[in-house]
Amino acid sequence: MIEAETLSLLEWQRLGEHLATFTSTKLGARVARNLPIPDHRETSLTLLTETKEVYQLEANLTTGWKFEGIYDFGSALERAEYKGILTGETLLQIATTLVAMRRLRRVIDGLEASPRLKALISQVRTYPELEKEINRCLDDKGKVTERASPKLAEIRQKIKERRDRIYQKLQNIIQQQGGAIQEPVITQRNDRFVLPVKAGQKESIRGIVHDSSSTGATLYIEPNSVVELGNQQRQYIRQEQREEERVLQVLTEQVATVKEDLELLLAVATKLDLATARSRYSLWLEANPPRFVEGNSNEPITLRRLRHPLLVWQQHHEQGTPVVPIDVQINPETRVVAITGPNTGGKTVTLKTVGLAALMAKVGLFVPAKEPVEIPWFDKILADIGDEQSIEQNLSTFSGHIRRITRIIDSLQPSDSEIQPCLILLDEVGAGTDPAEGSAIAIALLKYLAQQVRLTIATTHYGELKALKYQDERFENASVEFNDETLSPTYRLLWGIPGRSNALTIARRLGLAGEILDMAKNRIGGGSEDINQVIAGLENQRREQEEKAQEARQLLEQAEKFYQEVSSRAQALEARETELKRSQEQAVNQAISEAKQEIAQVIKQLQKGEKTGQEAQKATASVNEIASRHRPQIEPPKPKPNYQPQIGEKVRLSQFNQTGEVLTAPNADGKLTIRLGTMKMSVSLADIESLDGIKPEVPQKQKSSNSSQKKPANNAPTVRTEQNTLDLRGYRVNHAESQLEEAIRSQNTGALWIIHGKGTGKLRQGVQEFLKQHPQIDRFETAPQNEGGNGVTIAYLK
Template sequence: MIEAETLELLEWQRLGEHLATFTSTKLGARAARNLPIPRDRDTSLILLTETKEVYQLEQDLTTGWKFDGIYDFGSALERAEYKGILQGETLVQIASTLMAMRRLRRVIDDLEDSPRLKELISQVRTYPELEQEIYRCLDEKGKVTERASPKLGEIRQKIKERRDRAYQKLQNIIQRQGAAVQEPVITQRSERFVIPVKAGQKEAIPGIVHDSSSTGATLYIEPHSVVELGNQQRQYIRQEQREEERILQALTEQVGEVKDDLELLLAIATKLDLATARARYSLWLEANPPRFVEANSQDQITLRRLRHPLLVWQQHHEQATPVVPIDVQINPETRVVAITGPNTGGKTVALKTVGLAALMAKVGLFIPAKEPVEIPWFEQVLADIGDEQSLEQSLSTFSGHIQRITRIIDAIKTQDEEEIQTALVLLDEVGAGTDPAEGSAIAIALLQYLAAKVRLTIATTHYGELKALKYQDERFENASVEFDEKTLSPTYRLLWGIPGRSNALTVASRLGLESEILDLAKDRMAGGSEDVNQIIAGLEKQRREQEEKAKEARQLVEQAEKFYQEVSNRAQALEAREGDLKRSQEEAVNQAVKEAKQEIAQVIKQLQQGEKTGQAAQKATKTVNDIASRHLPKTEPPQPKPNYQPQVGEKVRLPKFDQTGEVLTPPNAEGKLTIRLGMMKMTVSLADIESLDGRKPEVPQKQQKATTPKKTKNEAPTVRTESNTLDIRGYRVSPAESQLENAIRSQNGGALWIVHGKGTGKLRQGVHEFLKQHPQVERFELAPQNEGGNGVTIAYLN
């Protein structure tokens, strides 16, 4: 009973109505509106497999996956079993369904990888001989055709002859007695041919009166001359009816003989239509297939960007507000989640959303959440949501909640007291409707009981005491619905790990409540409650800042990926263009070589045939040189590059440091200029830089003469003096790095003695990390033991 109440509370029937709109048959629509919840996990996995296979089938098919021609004739099969005669229309529907299922089977048989659909359709028998017999005997509207029986054809021919003779006689009477006829037409009453005659002229056309008009002014008379023809026609009509019934009876008996197979066919047609509806509904919801995680595994429940399916429907079909998705990520050790926050903030919607997601996964529907979708298979989904106040039953809100919770407890009881039920329990405003102190105590006791009994309980509450359970019991987790203090409205986002805080004073202040009253209220609240609210507010602020930074990081990653894609595309295009150019050049060279070889061979042939003299050899050599000058590629001597001078703002390379920097000042008379390397500025000579395309700047003569070979590491002075010693003992790492940077800049090469002390070693480690990355540090080492050992580092500078 409580499970049926839960389905009603979660509005499961509405979801079934929405699913029914995606079905193609009455069979599927009825099944969607009465969607059964599987009792075992294997059935849910089979349903999910069917949905996935149809989802993929519809993506791949070009002609479409159609259920045209499938009808619901289940009730007719029972009548056929008990020798009742089926109507012609029903028999045509049976034949149409057999044909449609054969068409679906052909589509499935052609699929490469759909084992579940093939297993389903392999059970279907479509009886083409029965279908053909029905279409031989009946037309599209279910009327028995003359093809069904020669005798029926003869009877209908006789009926036609009698009708034609009767019409001819009646036409003659109308022509002779036109003044007595109300209207010159022939009609029928009780299967008899009659003429509308004026009541005052009935003696002019003697016969049998079968009917009269409402005013009595017209009598419908069957003249005596056509009575016998009418009698004969009625006899033949009775014969026709008996023959048609005989034919329908024969067809019905054939249907009754295969009743079980036809019932199975309808059941499989329903399954296929329902699987198709699930796939189409899932596609419309932009949903993803769930993966059932083991209840006792280390996998967490993951439902990111989860949307309430009924609210999505309202948004698209009823122009409602956009649906705000929630993130649900619950660790495997968590058994109870307490959701707190302001009224109308979305707590109850969050409960219903998670409950519907669990049910949707069980019936084979995809879940409207971002991949991966991971959720346990819950054996039971039980809920207490809403106000249970009842005047008829004299129930208060509290009493109503307790009665329903009692039914939930009864449903999860097992013989093994230590066994944890794979159930999802949803409790809305647990403990509400009574004294806050007692209600809070009951709520805490109930949640601790459920933590030991069921896989997951999600409860909404206003009680502050429940927020502290997380810090006392690792099975508990806090969540809250976000509230925007600027707009005084909820955002409907679900925040994890942060309990909700009361916003009553803020809302009251914004709405104009007297400050004197607010001050008194604050005095009454002074202490723990207000401090907790401030702490929670700080946590919420930190969370928003982190989310903003994460959003910026995602945008940067997207921009980088876009830039990388553009560069890759350009590189591929350039590579293809270079390949084409290289091939064309190779073809041109090969053609030139071929032509040159032919011409040289001709010269050699002429030389061999002519007089072999030195003059002839010289002439041949000149000819070969001419050929070479025509066919060899013309190369121009390399042109010297123009003088290069770096400009302010230009990017240049420093090969010595393998770094790229920006020019801040133009070179001075001595060829010195200032470069920015990241966050650092340094002065270098023109000889130490080059342009990004490899050009060297012109160095002034003074600098060339003054340039001396760079000292090697062994030539650096290692004598410690006051000017080359830096004492940073007592500094933290960050300020110490600033001192180091200034000392390296002013040192201008040589060795720098850095006194950092021994201590915990963190300052020494920070100094070494800084020196590793500095472009002016060639190497560094710890000082000898007599010079300070681990407490002193010697850095050798460029």
């Protein structure tokens, strides 16, 4: 079949071998080496979903997703169905497989969102009772244990007793007839206990000769005194074997009754192993999940930075050359792509790379290309690649290509209206015959395929095919780049530009005589050279555009990276501010609660005592003192200009936190009289404020006086104590920040010694970054050497 030939031409089996190395079971490896190609788009989507879910599962899990203990016992199930007796080793494999599948099910059941994996595992029954029965009857080597049958235990006890008696008798003979014994050991021949006797002393120990040494000097004799015991031993051993077979038969029958469920279990285990292998292989390839675009949509085929998976493997495992990625972007209206360029330039590799990408997407593998990966789901992928020349079949290259192309055409279903979702790959189409006839056949074939299939990609040397793009919008040109300086291909794929002829250039650089080249140039005319110059100019323009695009991409990546850093810092600051507000609110609420409790106590005391004016004043003082302790430290608003207290106005005396009435207007020195309760007192304007917190304007003379009497600023304490020291050694940065926030909030003023140690410096860096952004920190510095040096930071609070 042409489909099978195509898989062989694309080396699909090699990719399956590579995939098999990522499987964990023999079941999965066997299927991976012969990976079936789905016939329906829905199957491919299901396989891709499985790969994605396992990919996500392994990204989030560190342990637990293992296939240890899963065995291939499919043939044993068939034997059990036909009343055959399974060996203990096989039964033990069934039990361990049940345990392994139960372990995988627990992992999948614990996932939040993996609908396909959960649907798969929900079909499985793991029969814990069968597993327990097998483990009860068999030991870890698959041998039937005495727990399995009381009769078996009794038989084995008798066997042991007979063996002990035989050993005792033989030991006595060795002691009594030591001179006749070649070596004082007891051995076995034909399941009988014997002694190695010297051939010349045969008459000294009468019995049955079961064997002799190669030289004939030693005879292995079973003495007559133990023959009967040996016969009894053989009978008991046969009874033991029959009882063991009976136990295995019972276990086999239990397995046979659940054969279908166990077959389903193996099928699900194989699917999970294959999905895991696809996920791990895709991760190794640095591949991305494909999206199937609709054939009749306006979406292009997009495969940027596409790499040949087999060449990637060769690069990593066989010291191959680095893989040059190609960009494939085909407009939806394009039906045929003609790739031109020199031999060994990568045209054939391009065909195989695109073909393998389409196949990988169909079987649920990610495609080794940059996101987004967008490709149609092709019903058929058919190829004619390579030289089909065969001496045995009397086929020329041309004949071989035509026969394979004929099989490709025959496999299609001709239609005048509907485009078939097929991908056709043709290498050197029309080659191997007269150029004029070959070119005509190639053009006719490609135009026929443009009417029949979704996409055809063909490589060619014919110049006539380059012009099809300008005659039919369904055609597109591409070429493999060639370096004129090194006379070697770069393996890069250029779109929209046909390949130019390099024969004359190569011949000139390789030293062919100039007069010969001039004659050749005259024969082909100047038009060809002009076309080559135009193509070379287009290639240079493309190269410049790509360089500029690369620079733009780098700038965009840098901008995106900077934006992510800024966004991350902004989110961190916002989260920190939210946490700070929450902590402050909790502190205020706690203070209010405490104040209410204390005020309630004052009221109770007042209610219990005599209600006199003196007691009322004491209660008022207590409440004011509580308020001063619990009132939030809010920075007073800036004073309004030209504010002066008026006679009769209520003002607050800041230092006593009392409200009084203004009796006299301020004099030139800024003094005024206020009534505070029953007392009158003279105070300065600097000591009062309005009830809404506005400070009055103080005369310049008083400002100078006050400033001269002003106490020095509350500098940070220079003495380090246990209260202003925070030890963060051993903390991670995120945990250290929360500890540091709590310490700053409780310290409120002064200096804070932060011990972070030296170590790698990450904790010190994290602490100092936190201090830079904290609104309550005025500055910070590294402690002196006698205070800890680089291992300690001193922060000064505002």
